[in-house]
Amino acid sequence: VDPDTRQRVLDAITTTGYRKNSIALALAKGGTQSVGVALSALSNPYFAELVTAIEADMSAKGSTLLLGETHEDAEREHDLVVKLLDRRVDGIVVAPTAGSAERALTVLAASSVPAVLVDRLVAPDRFDQVGSDNREPVARLVDHLAGHGHQRIALVAGLPGLATSIERRQGYLDGMARNGLRAAPGLTVEGASDGASAARAMARLWKGRIRPTALVAANNYMTVGVLKYLAAHGIRVPDDLALCGYDDFEWAELIASPLTAVAQDWATIGGTALEMLDARTRSPRAAPETARIPTTLVLRHSCGCTGPTTTEPITP
């Protein structure tokens, strides 16, 4: 370009206060430089980590994040996905709720927009997916509790139908089996993945026929619900009941008996999700890929351990 003409244009830009119109740009060339994120758990603390990771990667690429909440409801999730598609996002990241397969995922699969499933990995054959390993970590929690001598180890399981709930429950069963322990039906109670229902589930468990001496809670909210019940009823951790949870959180070390938990690596999950979106954009017909991100076992005191906190990677 002629340096003179260039300057003339640049001047015009500044004097006019010109700003590009991303809308017109998107219409003209197709491609909106944006990706949609549909989460079923906006209200969950770990959401912040995941979104932060995704946002960081996207803003580095000059792209924008469209965020929507599905409220763990297949219908709303479907509407959200359609809305995102209408907005012509370049890609979609979704943590599918129970029942997604018949609604949102069908629409997504039919569209040609790159999509990746996070956290709840329900369609390995149709979508790229990335999430934590769920099964082995819970089995390891059971191993650990069994190692402390516990035999009646209970599980407060998450919302039935969610992939994570199912996998973690399977891990519990694995753990009990390989430690020669009987996973009596009364030892498993179900909640709705939130604190209140976990507290109710805990009540049922405590009043049940076989009272456990140890317990694993299937996610952070349920751990909190259980802890609140225990605190309210003067049940001491780990003396009266040893406790482990899936999901670590910032305050886990500050609670009365510092929590032993499985920590997920959300930053890596978010980063991987975007990489997968990229890869799919480049080669749309490649075979779908599923990535399981390793977790970390954080041993504090609620399980019965004493001494300083230790950490160990869990490899599947």
Added chain:
Amino acid sequence: VDPDTRQRVLDAITTTGYRKNSIALALAKGGTQSVGVALSALSNPYFAELVTAIEADMSAKGSTLLLGETHEDAEREHDLVVKLLDRRVDGIVVAPTAGSAERALTVLAASSVPAVLVDRLVAPDRFDQVGSDNREPVARLVDHLAGHGHQRIALVAGLPGLATSIERRQGYLDGMARNGLRAAPGLTVEGASDGASAARAMARLWKGRIRPTALVAANNYMTVGVLKYLAAHGIRVPDDLALCGYDDFEWAELIASPLTAVAQDWATIGGTALEMLDARTRSPRAAPETARIPTTLVLRHSCGCTGPTTTEPITP
């Protein structure tokens, strides 16, 4: 419309699998049915509550949320705001960082896009604003501590330059003054609004010339940082040091000594922000308005209280 023609069109829509193109729609009629949110604290837990509230309102209106993180950096915040403006969002919600006035806010004010400031209320004359009351609640925390007989009450203050830090510090000064207490300079230490710096600040305080018997921490992260320091050094709460914090959180009741804290009403803040955006869209030239949302004092045990948790509204 002729019912016959109507049917013909409807049929065409379903057979073609037609979907509206929001991009073209936006270009043609102007107005994108979207609002941008620029937060300096994506990583902060209360962010989830705020964003959830905003998202809920927006999705009810069929609008979409564009989310961006500013990393507490005026430059990045500026770039984000420009990007959002380029995308022709219908409105912008921003929690301004220190130094915004010269960058992002200038751009925003020059644009004709409705904007509202949340949390950090720095420009009452130029923007609509909504956030919690900061000053009186902290003063009330000091009142409460003084009521327990404390005289050397310390403050772990937040990042200098942030409106919230300044207001909360002022509240501390108010409280000390009206209880006839001397706010010795050594009793106030500054952090960067995060846990690690709060822990360092706490160390300085504890090793300082006048050791406090009570303390208020300026936000949730700093409270956590302080708690970690105390736990690591075997300092007991509230026996060795009584503690109160600004910001309540889910696990506050589960920590070793349940935390006495000021709870913000994020749902109302988010809802109000969107209402203000609406109002401004309707009447662009109305005078800027600032709303202060009342907070709640949650009395647990870390302050020295015993017995059940009580709650009281704080009116400015």
Added chain:
DNA sequence: CTGAAAGCGCTAACAG
């Protein structure tokens, strides 16, 4: 009430 045409702000493919 229907069909055709112009234009939203931009890029891409052309002539000049």
Added chain:
DNA sequence: CTGTTAGCGCTTTCAG
């Protein structure tokens, strides 16, 4: 290397 023109998919305006 410059200037012009034709769309991107939609709404709006205007004839028919």
